[in-house]
Amino acid sequence: MRAVTSRRVTFAAGESVVAPLAWGQYAIWKPLQWFGDETQSFNLTRSFTLADGVTEDRFADGVRRLVEEHASLRTRFVAGEQHIAGAGELGVALHPLDGADPAERAAEIATSMAADSFDLTSEWPVRIAGIVSPEGHVVAVSLVASHVGVDSWALVSLGDDLRDLLEAPERTPAPAVRWDALRQLEFEASPAGKRVESSSLSHWAARLRLAPASMFDFPQAPSDGLPIHRYRLVSRAVAAAAPIVATRSRASVSTVLLTVAASWLAAYCGHDTAAFQLIAGNRFDPQSRALRAPTAQDGLFVLPVPDGDLSAAARTVLPIAARGYLNARYHPERLAELKAEIGAARGVRFDLSAYFNDVRRDGDWAPPLPDATPADLAALREQSTFTQFPSLPRHDMKFMVNFNYLGAEGCGILLLTDARYLPAPAGERFLRGLELILCTAVHEELTVAEAVQLVGVEPAARDADWVRTATGWVHVPAARALLADAVPDRPTAVFCRPAADPELTELVGYVAGDAPESLVDLHRRVVAALPERPGVATPDEYVVCRAPQGVAEADWAASAVLSRGSGRTG
Structure with a gap:
């Protein structure tokens, strides 16, 4: 040998x-x-x-x-x-x-x-x-x-x-x-490069003002062993079905896949808006296609989830996704500054940890069975192979679905999940469910809700301590702890009140003190104390007041107000 x-x-x-x-x-x-x-x-x-x-x-x-x-x-x-x-x-x-x-x-x-x-x-x-x-x-x-x-x-x-x-x-x-x-580098420093960066950051800014601060603002589940799980489904059924559904929807295969993934994750997480980072190849011209170095960056996709047919939803997704992919060129430090600025204005730390990555280079799949019957697709599903890879101790993604093309083998779908937010059964069920949705949609016009139900995963649960705000779901005890940590030398309290939108709640933060405090400085202190975990936000309004006579909400509300306001400057 x-x-x-x-x-x-x-x-x-x-x-x-x-x-x-x-x-x-x-x-x-x-x-x-x-x-x-x-x-x-x-x-x-x-x-x-x-x-x-x-x-x-x-x-x-x-x-x-x-x-x-x-x-x-x-x-x-x-x-x-x-x-x-x-x-x-x-x-x-x-x-x-x-x-x-x-x-x-x-x-x-x-x-x-x-x-x-x-x-x-x-x-x-x-x-x-x-x-x-x-x-x-x-x-x-x-x-x-x-x-x-x-x-x-x-x-x-x-x-x-x-x-x-x-x-x-x-x-x-x-x-x-x-x-x-x-x-x-020369291009990025040029006027043309600066225009590209400015356009991308403007797109991000507009979407960040609409996106939930995190898709994963719900209680963590206990996780045995290493928390980051990785799975793969190899499926000829997906490669056969997705192009048929895309053609009928007048959309691309990638758009159909994104529509299904975003709709399901939003439903699982209890959101009516999905936020994904799109891994964009940024190979738009001969120069970038000749570059043998990384050009891939993240675009932002924010989708108010449609409630109609899956085909119509895919047509809605197409231009939104396209704008996300086309605006993914910028210096990452400039984006970090922008996220911090808009996060401070909204009173959150963004946790954009759901990713979609379509790495196929061969365009849309050519269906091996253009006239596939339900029985044909069922037989292909029986051939699919599922693999779970060794888990990892940590990752900066909580959900990432990746599609590649394996030639005669069909479609390879890789899924990474944080099991504290998507417990182990959800991983395989999502992949099998995505395959089932696409195969069913070949012969039935599914609604988005019906497609989500086919996955068969119960949505994440929240108890009464969680309220829905304009920034997403917030754990009220965590918001109270945040304000107390940011202002440790004064009594504090956080209470809920109805928002103008009857489906939402606002948070009011009280701070007791003998003299007015700059609300802008107060808000900055609270933003600086925001933890990395999702589900925590600053109060929508601060009230600096005299020390209350008790701890109940009525006692705080009855105290003499020294100053009140949002503390936001943007």
Whole structure:
């Protein structure tokens, strides 16, 4: 049996450069700092076979040319900067085929290489391996990359680039100047880039003023073991049914999938408005499509859930989703500032932790059964396979549904959930339910409510301590604790009152003191004390008053008022 060996590939591509991170790079790098050394779940994999095996020398030379052509593969990421190396070495592994199927062996090696996190300050953000036949030819390739180095589009494109270099090494060399992260930085700093950023932030601002502060403003459930659960459903039924439903709805497949996911999550969470972050590829022009570095960022999708037919709902979703995808280019720090500003004005800390990601590159699926009968679709559902992967200790997402295309296998649907908000049975039931909704909708015009019911998951429960406000659901005891924590040196109280909208409640916060306090400063103190967990909000109005004669609401209301108001400045 041949042993695993390695080769050092030496590259030389010009001068070394240190530069800031482009928007797409920063959008991944910044949140990954929160994960510390446990970032392996963000590693991306790609594997492929070669039509004809190539020698190990040709394989090494193809890797060299790939690294020289694409600066993202020879970049280290240090303290928010990118350090692009002009010259250096990259190690590549050579694994024996060991009698396995080349495609299966390459996928296995890619999975193995992805199990370890990257140290992006000292490692290149890519790992490459060749699968070697008994005759000594590389017959398949495995790629693993850190998400900071590339996104899914870039990794697929890099795989295509390497395949071309190996199968057609005589191809015309790449132009001397490619669209890389440095040119992307120039665009982002240009007037055109500033206009793009301004448009995106304006879209976010308008939607943030309408969105619930969190979809997950309800009590946590106990979770045994690690709380972050990951599931996958591989389904030919979804690949067959979704295009038929989309055609009838006069919408895209992606829109239909988003409509179902958003409608169900809103119903489960007890909201009539759904808020999702859309992972937008941002590959809108030849330059961005040529960039082998991350461009993906988050767009904001806010949907007042329709109550009519699923087809009509999909048509409603289409333009809303399109605007979300088209306005996802900005510096993440500018967005963080905007979220803090609007959050302070609304008295909340946003928890936008529901995500939708459609990574299919092949457009809408071509249905293998365009005239599928209910029996055909039922048979396809029987073939679906469900897998639960090892759980994780933490994540910054509470819900993320991801769609990809697996060719003849159909549709791969990945689901990540925080089991404290979506207990374990809900994960599989959601995936099976989504499949059932789409297959049923091929032959029946379902309403949104009927579609949601097919999932068969009971909505999250809240007791009488939870009230619905303009910002979402609020746990009143937590709001009382918030005000007490923010003003520890004075007696405080929080009470509820009807809002102008009869379905909503407002919170009034009382603060006892001998002298008026600036309401603006008071509100700032309360906002600063907001916890990370959802379901907590500041009072809608503050009342600074003399110390009450008792603790009842009537006692506070009877106290002499020194000042009152919202404390908001925006």
